Amino acid sequence: MNPVWSLRSPLLGWCLGFAVLAGAAxxxxxxxxxxxxxxxxxxxxxxxxxxxxxxxxxxxxxxDMLAVPELExxxxxxxxxxxxxxxxxxxxxxxxGYALGRGRFPGRRAIEVLVLTPLMMPGIVxxxxxGGIFMxxxxxxxxxxxxxxxxxxxxxxxxxxxAATAQSIPSDLIDAATNLGAGPASLARHILVPLLLxxxxxxxxxxxxxxxxxxxxxxxxxxxxxxxxxxxxxxxLGGRSAILSYAAVVTVALLIPTLLVLVVVERVLKQEYLxxxxxxx
Amino acid sequence: xxxxxxxxxxxxxxxxxxxxxxxxxxxxxxxLLPGAGFIAVAMIAPLLQLALGSVGLTGLGASEGFSLAxxxxxLANPMMRDAFLFSLRLALATTVLGVVAAxxxAALLMLRFPGRRLVMLLYKLPLVVPSLIAAFLILxxxxxxxxxxxFAMQLGLGWPQLVHDRAGIGIILVLLWHQIPVTLLILLAVVGSIPRDLIDAARNLGATxxxxxxxxxxxxxxPGVSAAAxxxxxxxxxxxxxPSLLGPAYPQALPVMxxxxxxxxxxxxxxxxxxxxxxxxxxxxxxLYHRLIARADRERAG
Numbered sequence: 189m190n191p192v193w194s195l196r197s198p199l200l201g202w203c204l205g206f207a208v209l210a211g212a213a214x215x216x217x218x219x220x221x222x223x224x225x226x227x228x229x230x231x232x233x234x235x236x237x238x239x240x241x242x243x244x245x246x247x248x249x250x251x252d253m254l255a256v257p258e259l260e261x262x263x264x265x266x267x268x269x270x271x272x273x274x275x276x277x278x279x280x281x282x283x284x285g286y287a288l289g290r291g292r293f294p295g296r297r298a299i300e301v302l303v304l305t306p307l308m309m310p311g312i313v314x315x316x317x318x319g320g321i322f323m324x325x326x327x328x329x330x331x332x333x334x335x336x337x338x339x340x341x342x343x344x345x346x347x348x349x350x351a352a353t354a355q356s357i358p359s360d361l362i363d364a365a366t367n368l369g370a371g372p373a374s375l376a377r378h379i380l381v382p383l384l385l386x387x388x389x390x391x392x393x394x395x396x397x398x399x400x401x402x403x404x405x406x407x408x409x410x411x412x413x414x415x416x417x418x419x420x421x422x423x424x425l426g427g428r429s430a431i432l433s434y435a436a437v438v439t440v441a442l443l444i445p446t447l448l449v450l451v452v453v454e455r456v457l458k459q460e461y462l463x464x465x466x467x468x469x
Numbered sequence: 470x471x472x473x474x475x476x477x478x479x480x481x482x483x484x485x486x487x488x489x490x491x492x493x494x495x496x497x498x499x500x501l502l503p504g505a506g507f508i509a510v511a512m513i514a515p516l517l518q519l520a521l522g523s524v525g526l527t528g529l530g531a532s533e534g535f536s537l538a539x540x541x542x543x544l545a546n547p548m549m550r551d552a553f554l555f556s557l558r559l560a561l562a563t564t565v566l567g568v569v570a571a572x573x574x575a576a577l578l579m580l581r582f583p584g585r586r587l588v589m590l591l592y593k594l595p596l597v598v599p600s601l602i603a604a605f606l607i608l609x610x611x612x613x614x615x616x617x618x619x620f621a622m623q624l625g626l627g628w629p630q631l632v633h634d635r636a637g638i639g640i641i642l643v644l645l646w647h648q649i650p651v652t653l654l655i656l657l658a659v660v661g662s663i664p665r666d667l668i669d670a671a672r673n674l675g676a677t678x679x680x681x682x683x684x685x686x687x688x689x690x691x692p693g694v695s696a697a698a699x700x701x702x703x704x705x706x707x708x709x710x711x712p713s714l715l716g717p718a719y720p721q722a723l724p725v726m727x728x729x730x731x732x733x734x735x736x737x738x739x740x741x742x743x744x745x746x747x748x749x750x751x752x753x754x755x756x757l758y759h760r761l762i763a764r765a766d767r768e769r770a771g
Contacts, residue, residue, distance in 0.1 A: 194580075239619065306508060308755070310703060310724070312727055317517075320527070340507070403599060421601045422601055450597050453597075
């Protein structure tokens with residue numbers, strides 16, 4: 189828990205609160221509202237400066253985008269990849285995270301550093317290195333290739349959250365269960381699974397979102413055959429030619445699941461785990 | 470001492486104890502293998518590929534055998550040098566500004582004010598928003614025809630060019646939007662782990678809140694802050710998406726050049742050489758960081 193201090197006068201507190209919330213509105217609410225407006229701009233009328241608000245709104249852009257097979261394909265593919273990456277990260281990350289969180293063994297620090305290396309290397313270096321290998325072994329521009337590169341950069345997040353969760357299980361609980369004659373199976377069922385579940389859920393949610401949003405490695409390995417939502421967004425934002433209202437539609441489509449997950453994660457996950465996942469060394 | 474104490478029991482049942490310990494070791498190893506093994510392969514293989522590829526030893530495209538020609542191209546080309554400096558400048562500016570802003574926000578969030586809990590949730594938003602979306606959001610704010618420009622026009626004012634500018638202001642703003650919350654998250658977690666007694670003791674001894682922040686919290690949080698700064702630097706130095714969208718035509722960021730060489734020109738050897746240069750730079754920054762941390766520790770101890 190962070191220390192919190194009261195201000196001497198409540199009026200000062202209100203002023204501060206107002207200033208901070210105004211800042212937050214400027215940095216978060218206004219851009220998102222503008223994105224929503226851009227996605228609803230009537231293409232017949234447009235939205236030209238200096239108008240602060242568009243003259244008329246319509247769902248034409250959404251209709252257009254939904255009519256283009258591009259978006260539907262990218263949406264389906266992005267979610268499929270996210271499910272695969274999340275499962276792979278859970279399968280690979282759970283045992284390793286558990287061992288890192290609970291076990292004491294020689295070389296533990298080295299393994300911890302190893303797990304962090306994907307966060308400490310520039311993503312582009314990994315992308316080009318793995319992209320080169322995948323070209324040679326025929327994984328370039330395949331779904332498998334994209335799933336594998338995404339797992340390489342998302343797995344550390346999952347391992348660190350699971351390790352932090354495993355570490356928080358009191359040893360007494362496990363010792364007590366073992367002393368009372370619990371075998372590995374019932375230990376797992378009655379102690380480990382229930383206590384690890386919140387961490388696993390949080391790791392899965394964050395992996396899912398991270399996969400949905402991963403751009404660089406998917407771009408280098410998947411382009412142009414395997415197109416995901418962020419790659420589509422890149423194209424609309426200027427990679428091909430800037431189409432602001434289409435970019436806005438993809439932005440809003442990607443923001444909705446993101447915001448939902450943020451609220452859910454905030455409920456299930458302690459702040460410390462989130463910090464652990466994002467590479468608190 | 471503990472090893473000495475453990476000896477008698479091991480003499481009593483040496484074989485069983487050793488066997489049990491060995492079994493536990495093997496169990497741990499088996500548990501570690503899937504995740505750590507995957508990461509090890511996924512990290513070592515690309516670095517090998519880049520190192521060998523940069524000197525022409527792996528057969529992507531036409532393999533002409535060992536040559537250092539690609540490094541000559543990378544190091545002698547003024548375009549590459551400008552790209553390197555541009556990426557370095559983006560990363561440094563974002564790191565310095567980001568850390569200062571995160572420290573200021575952390576101090577602010579230690580005060581009680583109405584709406585504080587909402588802000589504590591809101592600031593995490595950029596953590597889950599992809600950088601491409603951040604680029605779009607900021608573009609609609611500060612770009613030509615963006616909200617800022619519209620308000621300025623209403624007031625009859627001009628609006629500076631903030632995207633596709635040579636200083637990379639637009640890029641830095643997007644990177645900051647993304648990196649300040651990451652730094653703040655780590656910072657608040659570190660501050661939260663400072664023993665409450667320490668802060669209470671300082672307060673009871675008559676320290677004011679600002680001086681507690683300055684003399685107790687800040688020094689204890691510094692290792693966490695510096696680690697976060699390192700991660701921010703590496704992330705921004707290797708950033709591709711944001712500079713590719715909001716960057717000027719010249720200079721380009723190094724990752725943008727690297728991707729162009731790799732995907733569009735199929736100059737695999739040159740792309741690999743750029744990758745090697747970036748890896749070496751990253752390692753150099755990390756070594757420098759550890760030197761500085763070690764020296765700071767020594768100074769504090771001495």
